Amino acid sequence: MEQIVFGIGITALAGALATVAGSAEDTESNIGSQGDPNSQVQLAPQMGFVHRIFNKAVAGEPPAYGLWCALGAGLAWAFLAMQINAVLAIILGSILAVFVQGVYATTAYLGRTASLSKFGQPVYVDILKSMTTVAMAHAFVAIFCTVTICYLINAALGHPFPLPLLAFIWGIALGAAGSATGNPYYGKERQYQNQKFGAGVPISASGNIVRYAEAGERNSIDNGFFTAKFGGPASGLCFGLIVFLELWRTILFENIGAGWGAIIVGILVILIFTIIDRYIEVWARKNYGPYTAPAKEAAP
Amino acid sequence: MTAIAAKPAAGSIMNPAAMAVGVVLLIILLAIAYVVSPTLGLMALIGVVIGGVMIGFGVHFVPVGGAPAAMGQAPGIATGVAMLAAGAGLAGLFGGAWAAEQGLVIAVITGGVGGGLMMAITCMMVNFVYVFGMGIPAASGKVLKDPITGDSQPEYKSQGTEGHGLPFISFVGGVIGGVLGGAGGTLIYIELLDLYKATLPTMMGVTAAQALPIAISVAGIFAIGLFLVNAVLTAYNITGTIEGPHDPKFKRWPRAIVASAVASALCGLAAILIVTI
Amino acid sequence: MTVKVEVIEGGVPHPKIMIAGLVCTIVCLYLSYLNVYTNTAMFSFFGGLAVVAALIWGSNTIKVLCSYGIGTGVPSAGMIAFGSGVIAMLLATKFGIAAPIVALVLAAVIGLILGYLANDVLNMKIPVMIQSLTELSIVGALTLMGFAVLITGSFTFTGLSSGTVTLFGALTLPSYQVSFIGGGLTAVAFLLGAIAVQHPFNACLGPGWKQDRMLMLTAECGFLSMIVASVMSFALINAASAIISLIIALIGWVYTYNEYIVLSKRDAAAWLDSKPIPDVEGH
Numbered sequence: 024m025e026q027i028v029f030g031i032g033i034t035a036l037a038g039a040l041a042t043v044a045g046s047a048e049d050t051e052s053n054i055g056s057q058g059d060p061n062s063q064v065q066l067a068p069q070m071g072f073v074h075r076i077f078n079k080a081v082a083g084e085p086p087a088y089g090l091w092c093a094l095g096a097g098l099a100w101a102f103l104a105m106q107i108n109a110v111l112a113i114i115l116g117s118i119l120a121v122f123v124q125g126v127y128a129t130t131a132y133l134g135r136t137a138s139l140s141k142f143g144q145p146v147y148v149d150i151l152k153s154m155t156t157v158a159m160a161h162a163f164v165a166i167f168c169t170v171t172i173c174y175l176i177n178a179a180l181g182h183p184f185p186l187p188l189l190a191f192i193w194g195i196a197l198g199a200a201g202s203a204t205g206n207p208y209y210g211k212e213r214q215y216q217n218q219k220f221g222a223g224v225p226i227s228a229s230g231n232i233v234r235y236a237e238a239g240e241r242n243s244i245d246n247g248f249f250t251a252k253f254g255g256p257a258s259g260l261c262f263g264l265i266v267f268l269e270l271w272r273t274i275l276f277e278n279i280g281a282g283w284g285a286i287i288v289g290i291l292v293i294l295i296f297t298i299i300d301r302y303i304e305v306w307a308r309k310n311y312g313p314y315t316a317p318a319k320e321a322a323p
Numbered sequence: 324m325t326a327i328a329a330k331p332a333a334g335s336i337m338n339p340a341a342m343a344v345g346v347v348l349l350i351i352l353l354a355i356a357y358v359v360s361p362t363l364g365l366m367a368l369i370g371v372v373i374g375g376v377m378i379g380f381g382v383h384f385v386p387v388g389g390a391p392a393a394m395g396q397a398p399g400i401a402t403g404v405a406m407l408a409a410g411a412g413l414a415g416l417f418g419g420a421w422a423a424e425q426g427l428v429i430a431v432i433t434g435g436v437g438g439g440l441m442m443a444i445t446c447m448m449v450n451f452v453y454v455f456g457m458g459i460p461a462a463s464g465k466v467l468k469d470p471i472t473g474d475s476q477p478e479y480k481s482q483g484t485e486g487h488g489l490p491f492i493s494f495v496g497g498v499i500g501g502v503l504g505g506a507g508g509t510l511i512y513i514e515l516l517d518l519y520k521a522t523l524p525t526m527m528g529v530t531a532a533q534a535l536p537i538a539i540s541v542a543g544i545f546a547i548g549l550f551l552v553n554a555v556l557t558a559y560n561i562t563g564t565i566e567g568p569h570d571p572k573f574k575r576w577p578r579a580i581v582a583s584a585v586a587s588a589l590c591g592l593a594a595i596l597i598v599t600i
Numbered sequence: 601m602t603v604k605v606e607v608i609e610g611g612v613p614h615p616k617i618m619i620a621g622l623v624c625t626i627v628c629l630y631l632s633y634l635n636v637y638t639n640t641a642m643f644s645f646f647g648g649l650a651v652v653a654a655l656i657w658g659s660n661t662i663k664v665l666c667s668y669g670i671g672t673g674v675p676s677a678g679m680i681a682f683g684s685g686v687i688a689m690l691l692a693t694k695f696g697i698a699a700p701i702v703a704l705v706l707a708a709v710i711g712l713i714l715g716y717l718a719n720d721v722l723n724m725k726i727p728v729m730i731q732s733l734t735e736l737s738i739v740g741a742l743t744l745m746g747f748a749v750l751i752t753g754s755f756t757f758t759g760l761s762s763g764t765v766t767l768f769g770a771l772t773l774p775s776y777q778v779s780f781i782g783g784g785l786t787a788v789a790f791l792l793g794a795i796a797v798q799h800p801f802n803a804c805l806g807p808g809w810k811q812d813r814m815l816m817l818t819a820e821c822g823f824l825s826m827i828v829a830s831v832m833s834f835a836l837i838n839a840a841s842a843i844i845s846l847i848i849a850l851i852g853w854v855y856t857y858n859e860y861i862v863l864s865k866r867d868a869a870a871w872l873d874s875k876p877i878p879d880v881e882g883h
Contacts, residue, residue: 075877080802081803082678083675086675086678086791087795093788094788094828097832098832101831101834119831123824123828127821130817130857130860131799133864135805136864136868137804137863137868138809142869143878146864146871146872147872149873184784185782185783186784187783187784191784
């Protein structure tokens, strides 16, 4: 019984850390403009729309966050092997991983912008100086939380994988969850704020991103508060639910039915989420209504 | 990530001669494994091939929209297909590895459920953001009616786009893809782990308990490497984006089965040769 | 609508870079074998130099491959390179002193077959696919071997899987968990290399691509990875050797990072500090 209570406590802590990590990850990737929405930041100067947005083209979020988290964990593992205190080891590992992340961000911005010289897009050194540190700060939160989750899973819950391998897995999962949830919100709502709300961006408007903001010219730090309104918490909720439910169903039910308990609970949870998703979809169709009148169908 | 202009028509055509060569290669690789290690090695290799095929096939189900999806111009999830599938499959592998001592069947199914759970939560949150954060309902651009629910799609597609969000068939596709990916990755891991647990102690001259961390780590990194190879090959097959099982591109799956089988057999053979030569 | 990639030409031809990279990497890996003859770990830094050489070769290969427009992004090329490379490298470590050559051959075989599968079975029909995937596979295997040497001082299976754990500051016991393989550091090296090999082409993508800038960025990524890998090596080799690797990596990184900024300044349209958006054709 005590084992389970301890396990549930660790699970709750891991779930909370995962929520923070997901939120920080999405905020960081929107401040740096990483991943699929970045194709618009790259495209805009080619269509004549010069801008002051940070063009952080460092792979997509899953492999990038896989690297930062695995690196943080590998360094933490090395420090732990040198008998350094666990908390200090994780902090030091995360700091060094964030240093690598910052350097990659700067080289990506310089490289992409220098290659767009034909279209007159200048390199803004002040953008480089201000965005990089802000992005590094958010990345530190995300990396630290993820490495701590992996440490807890390895040391307190007894998972067989070593720390760096766990961080590889959860880093990629963090990037995938944060990217899937947060990218459309940043790409459509923020980059194309000038388009009508409630519809996708028409293909003819590609490249025409918002470059002039509420006060002056938009830069990427403005995207930080915007993400924190909805995209960040949604990504945090997504990753937090993933970590929490995965650990919860294993800790509570793995000994019931010789392992089948956890499987049945997992299937039930998948069905619950399917029902929630179907409800959301039907609600949208009913409340928002179609864009045009339903056409007469020529073929089924 | 998709900053490269898509190659015009990589072709949905099958290439029967190449697929036949692929099958021959597969048989040769299985034969080598049989010669080198008839019982343990061959069983492990067959398990790895089945796991790899499950991963390759499962990735076809995952709805990925790429860069256009990030702007509400195409349905699907706005991430790269290889890494999204890797994320789901690895989350499944995490759960499956934990259940490893409870037997092969339970571990593989647990891995599948883990991957499916991650995809279910992610797909639900994607729709959540589209509907409540952006005010856009889900609509597919490739079919007139959703195959499962019968909802009609064209009038819910905003003007100038190919669709957006995750219609129900795409959601189901995503979950199936996560289940197959997680189960396949776990199968590869468990097969290699059992092989290494049986052979590493004699090879390294240590006790079973001492060799266990090496066995786990090597099996784990092989599973991850195989996962990524299979996911990238499938990404090449569907040229980057797919809406789900209802997408016409889904019909290309036979090519991917052959490619995944041969690639997994090749890499699995290398994994087995570590302990058998 | 996605970004168009225009024809990217210019610079040193690829075969020259391939041969130079291959020779440099193998030579550096074998120079690190001096560790065995001198019974120290002083020459581990050659592993890091091997990594830099292999990455320079690999990033040019990715440029050649991705210029044809493969339909997916650039990072997946790095992933498949290292996915196949890690398998070849782990098998090759069983062959003692012949490990780098065996890794080369095995990775070439795996890459060849993967290239054939991608080009013919999956019908991608890209002229350079088979050669590029073969090269990338070799690059992946040799880079991982370089990281292994840098962090542990050897490239044999026993060297990579054994380590020691110190109890109460004095008693040292053999432990398989405190090792490159047992501790899961292969995963870290995997991602370090996979991101470092595709980042230079991905970051310098655009109509103004220049080869010298891209290769300088590759060297910078290589030395950056060497910095963090040498910090990790403090746990597995003695402090003096690790400090040598760290200092060489730091000097290399500072130099290449400065050079990269100079080259970016040379190529950029303008280098502005706190200036507004210029008026371009009335947009």
